[in-house]
């Protein structure tokens with residue numbers, strides 16, 4: 001007979017009240033579909049040093065907006081994800097500091113958001129292991145990002161394979177309901193939904209269903225300036241494909257001048273058929289205080305794409321100027337940045353510990369074993 005099934009009726013009131021919160025829900029709980037989860041936003045970014053326009057417009061700009069609209073937001077610098085490819089330790093630490101300064105410069109405010117470093121909250125790795133035991137090699141092998149990243153590799157690190165499971169752990173640990181990301185992360189969010197419901201079905205309702213937030217279509221996939229059929233990416237060997245937030249104005253001008261467009265000189269927004277020029281219009285729109293791509297095209301009617309590139313470059317430079325200044329200001333005081341991450345860790349850890357205690361208890365792992373022993377005694381009437 002399953003002792004835990006009997007617990008709610010057998011426990012004395014006093015015994016129930018002394019239990020840790022995580023221990024009071026039965027392993028056999030049916031799925032509670034009616035559970036209303038509080039809205040909770042979580043997202044993550046790899047400490048790659050400098051942010052590029054794709055990261056900024058596709059994700060971080062939105063993160064700041066969500067924070068400023070009073071949402072419950074947690075943002076994580078995912079250093080454990082970054083070691084799935086070889087990293088120089090000194091450079092990695094510098095990149096973490098640089099990314100923290102960049103987050104703040106982009107408007108992430110530690111008084112309104114929780115900003116922390118993934119490796120400082122050990123529960124991410126613990127939940128990764130548990131979720132990894134629930135999923136299959138076949139399920140992970142088909143994820144497109146894994147296929148892309150490993151295409152040219154002879155020896156594939158296991159961490160790269162498990163990468164999306166760790167991402168699911170990041171999200172589920174905070175009982176996240178919404179994840180603001182770019183389009184390239186959608187399959188990872190779908191895997192998270194799958195793992196969350198697998199866990200819920202097997203062990204009882206624990207995690208909410210989570211959803212990607214991709215509400216600005218033109219920001220979802222900022223394209224490479226040199227090959228607009230691909231996304232803008234730091235790993236692109238073509239240096240001029242990618243604009244970094246820290247690029248000097250003349251570098252930005254040079255990169256946008258060299259952006260690949262087509263043979264039509266008119267500026268239109270037609271992301272299906274005119275990838276290159278539409279990418280420039282999308283970028284222009286996103287750095288122009290809410291102007292839609294259509295409004296942008298109206299504004300620049302009559303100028304050809306060559307001249308238009310200079311207009312875009314100017315708008316990008318103007319938008320990034322205060323951010324660059326702030327990054328440099330924040331970098332003058334690295335210990336303040338470390339303090340902010342430490343403070344964020346404390347806030348994140350409180351939630352992560354609570355979730356992991358609940359998860360371990362439900363899975364039957366070694367959390368709260370003494371309470372379990374006591375309950376066994378109670379149920380047997382000892």
Ligand code: TYM
Pocket residue numbers: 042043044045046047054055056057058059060078081166167170171179180181182183184185188219220221222223231232233
């Ligand atoms: P990362 O570090 O590659 O990118 C961070 C965010 O930037 C978005 N992004 C883009 N958006 C539009 N156009 C582009 N060209 C572009 N390039 C990047 C990404 O979609 C992402 O939102 N696996 C994640 C990090 C991660 C995470 C998480 C995200 C780890 N745990 C939990 C959300 C929730 C990644 O490598 O992102």
